[in-house]
Amino acid sequence: MKRFLIPLGIFIVLVGFLGIGLKLDPREVPSPLIGKPAPDFKLGVLSDPAKQLSPADLRGKVWLFNVWASWCASCRQEHEVLLDLSKQGGVPIYGMDYKDQPGDAQAVLNRYGNPYVETVVDLDGRVGINYGVYGVPETYLIDKNGIIRYKHTGPVTRESLDKKILPLVKELQQ
Amino acid sequence: MIPELGNFSLMLALMLALTQSILPLAGAARNNAAWMSVARPAARAQFLFVAIAFGCLAYSFLVNDFSVLNVVQHSFSKLPPIYRFTATWGSHEGSLLLWTFILALWTLAVTLFSRHLPDDMVARVIGVMGLVSCGLLLFMLITSNPFLRLLPAAMDGSDLNPLLQDPGMVIHPPILYMGYVGFSVAFAFALAALISGKLDASWARWSRPWTTAAWSFLTLGIMMGSWWAYYELGWGGWWFWDPTENASLMPWLVGTALIHSLAVTEKRGTFKAWTVFLAIGAFSLSLLGTFLVRSGVLSSVHSFATDPARGLFILAFLAVVIGGSLLLFAFRASQVGLGGRFALVSRESFLMANNILLLTACGAVLLGTLYPLFLDALNLGKISVGPPYFNSVFVPLVTPLLLLIGVGPMARWKQASVPELAARLKWGFGASVVVALLLPLTLGAWKPMVSLGILLALWIVISIAINVQGRLRGGGGWSANFYGMNLAHFGVAVAVIGVTMVSAYETERNVRMNVGDTITLKGYTFLFKGAQDVDGPNYKAARGTLEVSSNGKPVTTLYPEKRTYTASGMPFTESAIDYGFTRDLYTAMGEPLDGGAWSVRLFHKPFVVWIWIGAVLMALGGAMSITDRRYRSRKKGRAGA
Numbered sequence: 035m036k037r038f039l040i041p042l043g044i045f046i047v048l049v050g051f052l053g054i055g056l057k058l059d060p061r062e063v064p065s066p067l068i069g070k071p072a073p074d075f076k077l078g079v080l081s082d083p084a085k086q087l088s089p090a091d092l093r094g095k096v097w098l099f100n101v102w103a104s105w106c107a108s109c110r111q112e113h114e115v116l117l118d119l120s121k122q123g124g125v126p127i128y129g130m131d132y133k134d135q136p137g138d139a140q141a142v143l144n145r146y147g148n149p150y151v152e153t154v155v156d157l158d159g160r161v162g163i164n165y166g167v168y169g170v171p172e173t174y175l176i177d178k179n180g181i182i183r184y185k186h187t188g189p190v191t192r193e194s195l196d197k198k199i200l201p202l203v204k205e206l207q208q
Numbered sequence: 209m210i211p212e213l214g215n216f217s218l219m220l221a222l223m224l225a226l227t228q229s230i231l232p233l234a235g236a237a238r239n240n241a242a243w244m245s246v247a248r249p250a251a252r253a254q255f256l257f258v259a260i261a262f263g264c265l266a267y268s269f270l271v272n273d274f275s276v277l278n279v280v281q282h283s284f285s286k287l288p289p290i291y292r293f294t295a296t297w298g299s300h301e302g303s304l305l306l307w308t309f310i311l312a313l314w315t316l317a318v319t320l321f322s323r324h325l326p327d328d329m330v331a332r333v334i335g336v337m338g339l340v341s342c343g344l345l346l347f348m349l350i351t352s353n354p355f356l357r358l359l360p361a362a363m364d365g366s367d368l369n370p371l372l373q374d375p376g377m378v379i380h381p382p383i384l385y386m387g388y389v390g391f392s393v394a395f396a397f398a399l400a401a402l403i404s405g406k407l408d409a410s411w412a413r414w415s416r417p418w419t420t421a422a423w424s425f426l427t428l429g430i431m432m433g434s435w436w437a438y439y440e441l442g443w444g445g446w447w448f449w450d451p452t453e454n455a456s457l458m459p460w461l462v463g464t465a466l467i468h469s470l471a472v473t474e475k476r477g478t479f480k481a482w483t484v485f486l487a488i489g490a491f492s493l494s495l496l497g498t499f500l501v502r503s504g505v506l507s508s509v510h511s512f513a514t515d516p517a518r519g520l521f522i523l524a525f526l527a528v529v530i531g532g533s534l535l536l537f538a539f540r541a542s543q544v545g546l547g548g549r550f551a552l553v554s555r556e557s558f559l560m561a562n563n564i565l566l567l568t569a570c571g572a573v574l575l576g577t578l579y580p581l582f583l584d585a586l587n588l589g590k591i592s593v594g595p596p597y598f599n600s601v602f603v604p605l606v607t608p609l610l611l612l613i614g615v616g617p618m619a620r621w622k623q624a625s626v627p628e629l630a631a632r633l634k635w636g637f638g639a640s641v642v643v644a645l646l647l648p649l650t651l652g653a654w655k656p657m658v659s660l661g662i663l664l665a666l667w668i669v670i671s672i673a674i675n676v677q678g679r680l681r682g683g684g685g686w687s688a689n690f691y692g693m694n695l696a697h698f699g700v701a702v703a704v705i706g707v708t709m710v711s712a713y714e715t716e717r718n719v720r721m722n723v724g725d726t727i728t729l730k731g732y733t734f735l736f737k738g739a740q741d742v743d744g745p746n747y748k749a750a751r752g753t754l755e756v757s758s759n760g761k762p763v764t765t766l767y768p769e770k771r772t773y774t775a776s777g778m779p780f781t782e783s784a785i786d787y788g789f790t791r792d793l794y795t796a797m798g799e800p801l802d803g804g805a806w807s808v809r810l811f812h813k814p815f816v817v818w819i820w821i822g823a824v825l826m827a828l829g830g831a832m833s834i835t836d837r838r839y840r841s842r843k844k845g846r847a848g849a
Contacts, residue, residue, distance in 0.1 A: 038541045041485065042534040045492075049527050051578070052499070054585040056519040105366060105775060108281075 066166070067182045072099070072174065073164035077154035080129075080136055080143075087128075087154050089180055096206045098127045098199070099174040100150070100190070101162065104138035106170045112189035113146055119195065120149035125203045129153035132162050132170055175199060177206045211276050211355040214264025218355075221257040221312075222345040224250050228315075229338030232331035236404070244331035248319040251334050254341065255312040262309045265354050266296045275361035278302060278354045284367035284775045286746040294378050295368045300502060300518070301354035306381060307498070308344045310389045311337065318393060318418075325414060332400035333393070340392055343525045351518045367746065367775030376436035384429030384456060388494040390422025391463060395491035398484045399533055402540045407480045412473035415487065417839045419470060423463045424830030430456050431823035442781035442796040444716065444811045446819060449598045454577045455497030458570050462490045465566040467830075468559050476548050476621055478556060481541035482563070488537060492530040493570070499526055500577070551623035558616035565609045572601040610664040610704065613697050614671035618678075632678070636670035651713065661708025668701035688836040696829025703822025709815035718798070722805040730812040732793060733757050738804055739770075739797070747771040749782070752797050752806060756786065763793075768808075770797040792816050 067073075076088045100116065102109040120127055129150035131139040136155050143153070156162055165174065175184040184202055186194060228250035235243025268276045269292045272285050282299045283292055297306040315337045322330045348354070397415035401407050433456065438446045447453065466486040473483040499522045550556035576593045614636075619629060644663035648654045672694045679690065715729055721736035728734075737753040749771040756763040766784035773780060783796040791814045798807030 038481070038538040042531065042538055045530055045534055048578075049523065049531070051582055051585050052523055052526075055581045056523065110362075 067174075068185060070182060071180050072176045072182050073161070075154070075156075075161040075164070077130075077156060077161060080131060080140055080153040080155055083136075083155075087152055089176070092128070092176070093180055094178050096125060096175070096177055096203055098125055098203075099130065099176055100127055101130045101132050101165070101167050101170055101172045101174075103132045103134040103170050104142045105134060108189045109171045110146075112171055112191070113149070115190050115192055115195065116149035117147050124200060125207075126151045130161065131155045132167065133157070133159040173199075175202060175206075210264050210267055211273065211357065214261045214268075215353065215355040217257040217261040217264065218345060218349055218353075221254050221261065221308075222342065222349065224254040224257060225338045225341040225345055227338075228254055229335045229342060231335075232338075233335035233403075236328040236331040236335070239328070241327065244327050247331045247334040251312075251315045251319050251338065254338070255316040258305075258309050258312040262296075262305055265302060265305060266293055268355075269293060269296050272365075274363070274365055275357055275359065276354075277356045277358040280358055280362045280365045282368050283365040284746055285364050286774075287365075287368060287373070288745055290375075290378065291368055291373045294372065297381050298368050298372045298377070299354070301348065301352045303381065303385075304344065304348050304352055304502075305354055307385055307389060308341060308348065310382070310385045311341050311344065311392060314386075314390055314393055315341070318396075328404065329397075329400055329411070329414070332403055333396040336396040336399045337392055340396075340529065343529065347518075347521050347525060351521050365775070367773055370747070370771065370773050370778050370780040371440060374436065374440055376432060376440065380429065380432040380436055383425055383432060387422055387424075387426025387429045387463075388456070388459060388497065390418070390425055391459060391487075391491040391494050393418040393422065394466065394487045395533070398487035399536065402484060402533075402536050405540060405543070407484065407540070407544050409474050409477045412470050412480075412483060413839070416467075416470050416474060417834045417836075419463065419466055419487070419490075420830045420834050423460070423467055424827040424834075426456070426460050426463060427823055427827040427830065430460060431820050431827070434823075435820050438816075439783055439785055442783045442809070444714075444783075444794050444796070444809070444813065446710070446816065449576070449593075449595050451577050452497075452501050454573050455500050458573055458577075459490050459493040459497060461566050461570040461573070462486055462493055465563045465570075466490050468562050468566075472556055472559050476550070476556060478548055478550065479560075479563075481537075481544045484541065485537060486563075488530070488533045492526075492533075493574075495526055495529060499523065548622065550621070553619070553624045553626055553629075555616060555619040555621045555624065558612055558619055562609060562612055562616065565605055565612075569602060569605045569609075572605065573598065576601070607660065607664065610668060610700065613700060614667045617693065617697070618671065618675050632674055633671060636674055637667060640666040640670055655712050658708055658712045661704055661712075665701040665704040665708070668697055668704075672698055672701075689833045689838075692829045692831070692833025692836070694829070695832060696826045699822045699825025699827075699829060701822070702825060703819050706815045706818030706820075706822060710813050710819070713814045714816075715812045717810045719808055719810070720801055720805055721808045722803065725805075727810060729810055730791075731758055732763065732812065734795070734808075734810055736806070736808065739800070739806055742769070744771065746775065747773045747780070750797065750800065750806075752795075752808065754784070754795055754808070756793060766793070766795045768795045768797045770800075787817060789817065790815055 072089045074089060076086050079085050079087050116127055119125070127150050129152070131153050133156070136157075139153065139155070143150075154161075159167075165172075171189055173186040173190050174182050175186075177183050183206060184199065186199065190199070228247060231243045231250070232247035235241070235246070265278070268279050269283050270289065272279070272283065272292070274280050274285075278299055278301050279295075282302070283295045287295065295302070297303045315334060318330075318333060318337070322333070325333075394415045397411055397418070401411040430453075433453065434446050437448060437453075438444070441448075466483065466489075469479050469483045469486050472479045499519075502518065502522055576597050579593050614633065615629060618632060640663050643666055644659045647662055648658040651658070676691075676694060684690070717727060717729055719727055721727065723736060723738040726733050726735045733756065735755040735757070737755060739750045739752045742749045742751045749769040751767050751769045754766045754768070756766060764786045766786060768784040769782040771780040771782055772778070781796050783794060785795070786793040791812060794809075794811035794813055796809045798809055800806055
């Protein structure tokens with residue numbers, strides 16, 4: 035009977051590895067931008083196209099930079115999480131509307147609420163390229179000196195906020 | 209309303225699946241005929257309700273019901289209706305529902321074509337399939353419900369992945385799933401045999417046609433996937449060793465081993481425990497494939513949105529189904545006696561070698577697929593295993609396998625005579641070697657791999673001819689099984705030619721073309737006439753025009769496109785191909801350059817369609833052998849009689 039148990043044994047080891055594998059994210063490729071200064075830009079804001087914003091204006095603050103778009107369905111998923119976060123007020127969120135019609139984006143904010151202090155508009159996606167955006171939504175955590183400290187790919191979840199982003203924010207704010 | 213009906217049908221289907229598994233299994237154990245007789249009606253009712261659920265989801269997609277989350281995420285109002293329909297299984301939830309639907313379909317088939325089987329066997333087979341179905345339905349209802357509402361409803365959807373907006377996607381997933389899920393029948397037969405303790409030749413005969421049917425579907429499904437990747441991904445390759453492709457290749461390899469091993473168990477009563485193990489293995493690998501693709505453990509072009517809760521559920525499901533059956537196997541297989549003895553040179557030995565090689569190949573693919581995960585889990589870094597590993601492992605394993613195709617079918621059972629085999633095959637082998645050495649010289653460069661490929665293909669074809677001729681001369685009549693086998697083996701030879709030629713002689717050019725530029729590739733001249741803007745239903749495209757001529761005579765005009773889908777903003781390459789029996793001309797647009805110029809990819813691919821023709825022949829061979837008379841004309845035997 036012993037030799038007939040071998041397949042079962044191998045399978046149990048395999049299940050162990052698969053279980054660990056579930057906790058790992060194959061897409062969590064370290065971004066080359068982490069530890070580097072946030073790429074500069076000067077973009078018009080959604081609420082008032084005449085007004086411009088650049089990362090230099092935010093020096094001295096720890097802030098989240100959230101890339102989103104009205105056409106992106108998974109952005110709708112994180113929208114509520116971001117709204118809650120903005121109400122708590124622990125960290126300011128700046129948005130970037132990526133390759134989008136400003137009117138559509140404003141309509142989304144009017145309808146579902148606006149978690150952003152300001153949203154800049156990246157019509158042609160040029161700034162997105164500098165930030166290495168390859169899928170929307172993406173979120174960057176930028177420290178007081180304008181250095182990118184963390185990058186989150188995909189929708190922000192309550193779990194990722196509590197476990198990774200907020201502890202890091204606290205640490206950086208000190 | 210309709211989505212709620214679908215949701216309700218899923219719950220009813222779950223109740224029916226529970227009934228379908230518990231009562232018949234208990235009935236078979238206690239020899240209670242009334243309980244066992246529940247199996248068929250319960251399975252048919254379960255099929256009905258899963259079908260209703262599937263219909264409800266398809267309906268929600270077709271009428272653009274953007275209050276259903278799944279529709280919002282995977283469809284778009286301007287999507288053509290056929291793709292709105294196929295979007296039904298374009299999502300994680302939808303493809304699970306398709307999986308379950310096809311499982312119910314196979315179960316329905318078992319209820320219809322099992323009249324010649326003993327009642328307890330039928331009850332156990334249907335019961336085991338019901339258990340699998342329970343797991344899937346629970347999975348859907350708990351973590352992946354396709355009918356979740358989005359309130360307030362969205363204005364429009366975010367469109368189906370452009371890769372999936374293709375005619376190939378209409379049939380590729382259903383056919384592939386028919387194969388994957390079809391192995392559940394062989395699995396259920398094996399478990400039924402283990403539970404009853406009657407591991408004789410009869411269960412092998414019963415499960416043979418089912419296994420072959422599933423295998424044929426899987427072969428076709430993999431072939432379509434490979435063809436789809438060829439024309440849709442725009443890279444001109446036909447196999448990428450992507451984790452998802454590997455996930456379908458592994459059950460195919462084990463399934464192929466199973467078909468051969470079932471033959472031995474049926475005819476000679478040997479390999480009994482081994483065959484049961486393979487039947488468990490083929491379905492387990494189908495489940496493992498589903499896990500790998502659905503859980504996001506491995507990154508792949510095919511991966512869907514990932515969710516840890518889902519991954520955990522599939523893993524638990526996997527552990528119960530596979531772990532449970534392997535445990536049962538460990539207890540029961542040791543009680544199985546040895547079958548008939550056989551000599552070192554015999555058909556049994558050749559088939560054993562076939563099994564070992566196929567299983568080793570499967571192990572190599574499994575290792576290559578999971579190796580990045582192992583390293584990552586042990587904190588040894590992130591790596592990816594690519595084609596060089598797979599190619600260098602696969603060729604040495606496949607070569608002896610293909611040589612065996614020539615000898616195996618001609619060897620006698622129990623004991624074969626080496627001099628007799630040599631006498632029948634020596635001229636064929638000699639001729640294959642001579643042609644294989646000389647033929648590549650006429651094709652340009654002599655390459656050892658080309659000679660090897662041609663040798664293997666010719667050897668298979670000649671040995672089939674010798675075998676068929678021997679049967680005709682010996683007065684053997686029509687046997688669907690015999691000719692089906694030879695047709696499938698012939699398909700292997702055709703595919704080998706395709707793989708060999710395209711790997712050795714394909715030509716690729718990646719060039720900048722101004723309007724009016726020409727490039728000549730293997731005697732074909734491509735004239736670039738510029739790119740125009742075209743509007744599709746849900747995309748905008750730049751469509752290039754390439755006039756192809758050969759020796760001044762026009763061959764065809766190709767229109768490759770670079771598309772941008774409006775809803776998702778995703779760019780997409782639509783290649784244009786001129787198919788031919790001995791060569792494909794493959795063109796794809798790269799990036800726009802200044803002044804109306806484009807970077808363009810041009811390929812000349814000799815014999816590439818042979819790969820898929822070969823796969824179709826293999827599937828046809830399988831289908832043919834199922835029609836063999838001896839699978840049908842069996843009298844019904846009572847349990848225990």
